[in-house]
Amino acid sequence: xxxxxxxxxxxxxxxxxxxxxxxxxxxxxxxxxxxxxxxxxxxxxxxxxxxxxxxxxxxxxxxxxxxxxxxxxxxxxxxxxxxxxxxxxxxxxxxxxxxxxxxxxxxxxxxxxxxxxxxxxxxxxxxxxxxxxxxxxxxxxxxxxxxxxxxxxxxxxxxxxxxxxxxxxxxxxxxxxxxxxxxxxxxxxxxxxxxxxxxxxxxxxxxxxxxxxxxxxxxxxxxxxxxxxxxxxxxxxxxxxxxxxxxxxxxxxxxxxxxxxxxxxxxxxxxxxxxxxxxxxxxxxxxxxxxxxxxxxxxxxxxxxxxxxxxxxxxxxxxxxxxxxxxxxxxxxxxxxxxxxxxxxxxxxxxxxxxxxxxxxxxxxxxxxxxxxxxxxxxxxxxxxxxxxxxxxxxxxxxxxxxxxxxxxxxxxxxxxxxxxxxxxxxxxxxxxxxxxxxxxxxxxxxxxxxxxxxxxxxxxxxxxxxxxxxxxxxxxxxxxxxxxxxxxxxxxxxxxxxxxxxxxxxxxxxxxxxxxxxxxxxxxxxxxxxxxxxxxxxxxxxxxxxxxxxxxxxxxxxxxxxxxxxxxxxxxxxxxxxxxxxxxxxxxxxxxxxx
Numbered sequence: 001x002x003x004x005x006x007x008x009x010x011x012x013x014x015x016x017x018x019x020x021x022x023x024x025x026x027x028x029x030x031x032x033x034x035x036x037x038x039x040x041x042x043x044x045x046x047x048x049x050x051x052x053x054x055x056x057x058x059x060x061x062x063x064x065x066x067x068x069x070x071x072x073x074x075x076x077x078x079x080x081x082x083x084x085x086x087x088x089x090x091x092x093x094x095x096x097x098x099x100x101x102x103x104x105x106x107x108x109x110x111x112x113x114x115x116x117x118x119x120x121x122x123x124x125x126x127x128x129x130x131x132x133x134x135x136x137x138x139x140x141x142x143x144x145x146x147x148x149x150x151x152x153x154x155x156x157x158x159x160x161x162x163x164x165x166x167x168x169x170x171x172x173x174x175x176x177x178x179x180x181x182x183x184x185x186x187x188x189x190x191x192x193x194x195x196x197x198x199x200x201x202x203x204x205x206x207x208x209x210x211x212x213x214x215x216x217x218x219x220x221x222x223x224x225x226x227x228x229x230x231x232x233x234x235x236x237x238x239x240x241x242x243x244x245x246x247x248x249x250x251x252x253x254x255x256x257x258x259x260x261x262x263x264x265x266x267x268x269x270x271x272x273x274x275x276x277x278x279x280x281x282x283x284x285x286x287x288x289x290x291x292x293x294x295x296x297x298x299x300x301x302x303x304x305x306x307x308x309x310x311x312x313x314x315x316x317x318x319x320x321x322x323x324x325x326x327x328x329x330x331x332x333x334x335x336x337x338x339x340x341x342x343x344x345x346x347x348x349x350x351x352x353x354x355x356x357x358x359x360x361x362x363x364x365x366x367x368x369x370x371x372x373x374x375x376x377x378x379x380x381x382x383x384x385x386x387x388x389x390x391x392x393x394x395x396x397x398x399x400x401x402x403x404x405x406x407x408x409x410x411x412x413x414x415x416x417x418x419x420x421x422x423x424x425x426x427x428x429x430x431x432x433x434x435x436x437x438x439x440x441x442x443x444x445x446x447x448x449x450x451x452x453x454x455x456x457x458x459x460x461x462x463x464x465x466x467x468x469x470x471x472x473x474x475x476x477x478x479x480x481x482x483x484x485x486x487x488x489x490x491x492x493x494x495x496x497x498x499x500x501x502x503x504x505x506x507x508x509x510x511x512x513x514x515x516x517x518x519x520x521x522x523x524x525x526x527x528x529x530x531x532x533x534x535x536x537x538x539x540x541x542x543x544x545x546x547x548x549x550x551x552x553x554x555x556x557x558x559x560x561x562x563x564x565x566x567x568x569x570x571x572x573x574x575x576x577x578x579x580x581x582x583x584x585x586x587x588x589x590x591x592x593x594x595x596x
Contacts, residue, residue, distance in 0.1 A: 177197070280436070
């Protein structure tokens with residue numbers, strides 16, 4: 001009879017303590033390491049919950065001891081034995097370090113070849129190799145803890161929302177392709193050759209239809225797909241906590257979501273979040289921090305000095321203002337020698353990817369004088385005004401960027417984060433923020449307007465008169481949840497009046513034909529009494545990343561893609577047979593087939 005038929009696993013490898021001494025137990029897992037001390041064989045047995053030392057003695061069980069001599073790293077085994085104290089040989093690095101198991105039986109479930117890298121957290125192995133053998137990488141304790149946290153966050157989310165009267169409902173993954181917004185993955189239809197589905201980039205339209213259907217409170221932990229260029233915090237497939245509610249205001253949605261986040265932080269980290277979260281307008285965030293997702297753990301703020309720079313004597317400032325731009329400064333309080341001249345010179349290169357052509361700097365001396373490359377041309381009045389507006393005192397360093405407002409904010413906002421990290425100015429803790437009163441539209445360089453969020457976001461009621469005459473003036477009933485400089489969720493109150501929706505489409509320059517082609521079925525549904533409604537979506541991957549303190553989304557996604565969108569483990573995407581393409585009615589250029 002097999003080992004598992006006669007006995008069942010009694011504990012995880014991280015559960016046993018001194019209070020369990022004398023207990024008969026059964027553990028199962030993988031061999032982390034093996035040591036032969038010339039009589040007894042010791043192994044460390046690992047599973048997802050921890051690690052326990054096992055001792056095989058010929059005096060306890062000769063057969064188990066003999067078989068233990070064959071064990072190697074990553075063998076999968078089962079062990080029966082008795083918990084014993086390690087006396088004075090406690091391993092303080094392990095929660096189980098005060099005990100060991102005196103083995104009375106050993107079963108080797110499967111043997112393992114030498115893995116391509118060591119299964120340990122402090123390994124120095126390139127990521128490509130770890131992704132190729134992701135199933136081995138996932139055995140590392142740090143990654144397993146990440147997925148335990150992620151699973152717990154999902155469970156707490158479901159429990160909280162069910163308790164608030166939400167229904168967990170599903171929406172399609174294969175949806176109608178609607179041009180615009182994020183690039184969709186397309187799926188050819190074999191039964192309707194020449195037609196394509198799109199993989200849903202979000203359940204947005206369907207969750208609004210749930211509100212029309214009277215479901216009132218919906219949520220879903222759902223997969224979404226976007227064919228975008230990738231980076232550390234972006235994957236082609238990702239997971240959202242998707243929520244929609246009827247008969248609510250912005251404050252209702254935000255308050256409910258604060259409760260959900262508080263439940264997650266309490267359950268995962270034993271941290272009580274102060275509520276309500278801070279509210280800040282988009283305009284204030286951009287003015288003070290240069291970012292629509294400010295990290296409030298850093299006590300550095302931007303100051304606009306455009307008026308003082310207008311006739312300052314420094315041509316770079318004056319020319320930027322004359323061209324309709326602005327000048328802002330970032331005050332770094334008394335950095336001492338941490339900001340050397342070479343470091344300050346290097347800030348221009350750091351800011352250039354954000355559109356800035358340069359970063360000017362000045363050291364504030366006694367009496368308010370400046371040590372700066374342009375100090376001699378700057379008027380005394382301008383320098384005095386800039387010192388006052390920035391709050392500068394002797395010992396401070398001032399950084400300046402002069403350009404279009406968008407460039408200035410992006411460059412100085414990025415420098416604020418960069419120097420906050422470099423100078424150790426980032427405080428510990430969790431700083432949540434609701435960003436509100438965001439622009440309804442984004443204006444392109446050619447003057448055209450696009451929806452800043454999606455075209456179903458409601459304008460503020462007071463801005464409705466300006467929808468056609470002055471779109472740039474309109475603010476949205478939208479809100480982003482920001483945590484420590486990361487946008488973790490975003491949502492809005494939706495438009496439920498057909499006439500307002502038509503006006504917004506018109507402001508976006510969409511023809512009646514385009515509107516009908518893209519959104520006709522939603523507008524048809526809105527003819528049958530839609531309720532006022534609003535919602536939000538949180539990125540579960542990003543929440544998990546922050547909860548775990550991970551540096552990349554790939555550390556909390558089980559089987560992630562590379563920055564080129566490939567899966568190194570399964571070698572996806574891959575070519576398919578010509579016969580399959582023929583079934584789908586797809587013609588592929590010969591040169592493309594040759595490459596594959």
